[in-house]
Amino acid sequence: MVYYQNVAAAVAVIIEKEGNILFTVRNREPKLGMLDLPGGFTDPDESAEETCARELKEELNLELQPENFQYFKSQPNNYLYKGIPYKTEDLIFTAKLPDSREIILEESEIQEIKWIPKREINIQDIGFESLQNAIKSYLEKNK
Template identity: 35%
Template sequence: MKHPLEQFVYCPKCGSNKFTVHNEKAKKCHACGFVYYFNSSAATVAFIVNHNNELLVCRRAKEPAKGTLDLPGGFIDMAETGEEGVIREVLEETGLVVKEAIYQFSLPNLYMYSGFEVHTLDMFFVCKVEDTSHIKAMDDVADTFFLPLNKIQIEEFGLGSIRKGLQKYINSLLSNDNTEW
């Protein structure tokens, strides 16, 4: 696997091709002196459980992993908090209005976007939604529906960090005995 910095040939500040590895995290331009540190992009994932102990899941409409199951979420916009990002993503993808987003944990991830490998830090939130009766698949979601927690098959979820995060979430529910299995 290539180092992520190998994807960048030209300095993003001046356009020079004198953009070389500075250290394991950065490249430096020898023309203008700019140092670029390669950092993870922030992303969110929502766990939304209804009163029937069912988890809101989506079917991916686009690559990567088109057609597989997923959870609502996506990239955080600039100047947006994690909570604001997950609330916006849930609304854009499902039409649901999140009343509260409670941070749970984060996982590093590799996400292929338009042929470009993006390193992300996926932040997982439990999201409280008052009214789940008007779910609608929108944006990059082909379908969205509630799935009983005890019927979830993690291997049906196409993205690695979602599978890991979902397993961690289910394990926490089992250890807290918050749900009927």
């Protein structure tokens, strides 16, 4: 038997408004208390854009349609959960937040949100290396 460790697909969404990027603060392991981007794992039979829409609804009570998400880049990730390492492929998207949207947190997953000015982002405060790399690329591209 040959065992192939296939990667799990996950998404993260970069939302920028007035020079600030929306970060969540993780309310569970892995990376409890560290900065994260809204997102999560893709369900079976779901597109990455549908995952973005579902996760933003679940985590922040934001209703955006799949066509509101623009692909930015992908990054491999190591997701250590309960001592088991999972390999993921994080698909990073961007989205614009309409002014009228009220954010309501899913507190079982998120401690708080932080709008951090791009120039004040400390990459080391971001929990996952894949998202650190994605934010570095985003900041470089959007100077």
